[in-house]
Amino acid sequence: MKLTRWQKPESWNVSPWRRVNSFRDEVDNLFNLAFGRLANLNPGNGQEAQLLEGWFPAVDVYEDKDNLLVKAELPGLRKEDVEIGFQNGYLTLSGERKQEQKHEDAETYRTERWQGRFHRTISLPCRVDADKIKATYTEGVLTVTLPKAEEAKAKQIPITVS
Amino acid sequence: MNAVTQQEEKSARPQPVEEERQFVSPRVNVIESKDGYVLEADMPGVAKNGLEVSLEGNVLTITGRRTPVPVACLLYRESPTADFRRTFELDPSIDGGKISARIEQGVLTLTLPKAEKVKPHRITVS
Numbered sequence: 317m318k319l320t321r322w323q324k325p326e327s328w329n330v331s332p333w334r335r336v337n338s339f340r341d342e343v344d345n346l347f348n349l350a351f352g353r354l355a356n357l358n359p360g361n362g363q364e365a366q367l368l369e370g371w372f373p374a375v376d377v378y379e380d381k382d383n384l385l386v387k388a389e390l391p392g393l394r395k396e397d398v399e400i401g402f403q404n405g406y407l408t409l410s411g412e413r414k415q416e417q418k419h420e421d422a423e424t425y426r427t428e429r430w431q432g433r434f435h436r437t438i439s440l441p442c443r444v445d446a447d448k449i450k451a452t453y454t455e456g457v458l459t460v461t462l463p464k465a466e467e468a469k470a471k472q473i474p475i476t477v478s
Numbered sequence: 479m480n481a482v483t484q485q486e487e488k489s490a491r492p493q494p495v496e497e498e499r500q501f502v503s504p505r506v507n508v509i510e511s512k513d514g515y516v517l518e519a520d521m522p523g524v525a526k527n528g529l530e531v532s533l534e535g536n537v538l539t540i541t542g543r544r545t546p547v548p549v550a551c552l553l554y555r556e557s558p559t560a561d562f563r564r565t566f567e568l569d570p571s572i573d574g575g576k577i578s579a580r581i582e583q584g585v586l587t588l589t590l591p592k593a594e595k596v597k598p599h600r601i602t603v604s
Binding site: 374375376377378379380385387389390391392393421422423424425426427428429430441453454455456457 | 505506507508509510511512515516518519520521522523524525545547549550551552553554555556557558582583584585
């Protein structure tokens, strides 16, 4: 049996992801400050911001007794636009949001919504049963349910008093 | 840019009436055609019953409440906990009574038709 050091769930809050994320927000703000004016002068040119930032859909991870739940905010996608992969304890979400409809003779005022490809890899905190992973998509949120492997489930150990 | 202008100062400050509630601004696309405007907003996790679209004078407010997550222990979160809200000042050419809204897979689509009288007409010379 492998002994793994106990990690407090709170320590997830200071995970490198979080730091990368807040860093990304900072960068976003910088670019918005620098290019916000430019973008306003040329309505419909939100594209440059997208080129600089890329699309990182927000991902949440939940846990209950039997499952891990990974939720990703992916509004306005079709089932066939998303790919879910699992390998070696890593869950991969990737896909593409295409421009939904071509607006003929239309003028664009704002293009803030993401378009194009995204790719996220999530390191799972415990072993899961790879054959029983399920995914649903409602209200623009993708939910991947990963049943925990038997050995990863919490067990109650009875005490025998003699 | 004055067609559907966002009122930055309104959405940025928390509304005093709604006691300290925090909101995030959804990302939107705004397109104008000759018949009207189409506004698309990304509001993931918002169901039809959590959505509120209101029009006061020429100020349009969209509010989306996230569907609560079933009881489970949160390990890691990137999505904002706050609900969505954003206000827009509408162009006077928009017919307020004919605005329609639908939400599909977390994308709100508002159709804002222009009033008949402002639509371009072709006048035939007799």
